[in-house]
Amino acid sequence: MSPTSPLTSTPTTTDVLVLGADLAGAGPANLLIRDGVFADPADARPDAVRVDAYGLVALPGLVDLHTHLREPGREDAETVTTGTAAAARGGYTAVLAMANTSPVTDTAEAAEHLLDVGRATGTAQVVPIGAVSKGLAGEELAELGLMARSPAQTRVFSDDGRCVADARLMRRALEYVRAFDGVIAQHAQDPRLAGPDACCDEGPVSGRLGLPGWPAVAEAGIVARDVGLAELTRSRLHVCHVSTAETVDVLRWAKARGIAVTAEVTPHHLLLTVDELLGYDPTFKVNPPLRSAEDVAAVREALTDGTIDVVATDHAPHARHDKEHAFVDAAPGMLGLETALAVVVETMVRPGTLGWREVATRMSSVPAHIARLGGQGRPLAVGEPANLTLVDPTRRATVDRAASVSLSRNNPWHGRDLPDPVVATWWAGRATYGR
């Protein structure tokens, strides 16, 4: 950053004038950050801190629909402080925090508590996701209405980590959240077809490695059922971490029918395949598992044509002692916040499949809209909250897991040459990351 690093030298009351950045593919312009919002650059005071952004791209602050923060309960793996630092490092200004903490976010008090911790210690907006069922047990609905009416204003509900397997409970959850325009985010995994041991895409590799198989139909079957329930209830369904070509086919059919379904893909499912498992390294154990090259091609195509709406990280930090086991016994999940944009640039932008405007929609405005989150994912325009990510489209680096600001080290990109796009992040006008 030149001439001055805004992170180290700028009190929030000072004007920051960002010069010459390409506004999400719309061409170069100046941006003025004042009092937390964008103001007219022509009004910049002479003492404004000037940031030379010629050659850089300006994106609206990224919004992650799917983050695991591990606070409360597993602060040895991640905290709100470290998880939101990773978010800011990755260009994010908001994260939706999954409910599978300890205790589970299944009450209004728990959601409000997390909201308060986020406000006190976060360097990005922390938006609590509410559990669908009490204790994620899949039996009784959690306090959906109370969470929605609480200061957390919960709109996204998920038992992520577990599937809402009971069709009747899923139907009731969809019916319930319709009243306040909520959405049920489903972790699609039929537990009768892919149980707790399932850890490898079911196919030639699972047979060769002797690992319990996780068949594609265990995902696509639940999604087929759930889009039917969304149609029946005229309510909103969101499908977490789509990993298979079969699921893409179901989503395409459901969208053509006008069903209110949205879907996400993770960076790892956009780039990595089941072949990563050949070394039995538990870093590559994740749920749903890494799939075939054909599945990777299908989810990329679906993200391009809008069948998959957004990229979400499923940032899932795990302490070393939960990962350092035989593959079948290790905890599933991998880090994602710091490297998500890098992987999207590598897989979608560099090949020319997505432009910066589409990156802004798929990683900022659409996720904010799915979560009904005001003040995030907004255009880079005068009067809007100054949520901004500056991106260098050409820079590359070798990922080093030791350099992460996350508390955990389960980084599947360690040692890999990838784009290193994020230069600086501002959340509501406050510099939250800069290099």
Ligand SMILES: NC(=O)N[C@@H](CC(=O)O)C(=O)O
């Ligand atoms: N993705 C994972 O492998 N793990 C997630 C849970 C989940 O997203 O299902 C976690 O909480 O660790």
Ligand SMILES: [Zn+2]
């Ligand atoms: Zn999940």
Ligand SMILES: [Zn+2]
């Ligand atoms: Zn998850």
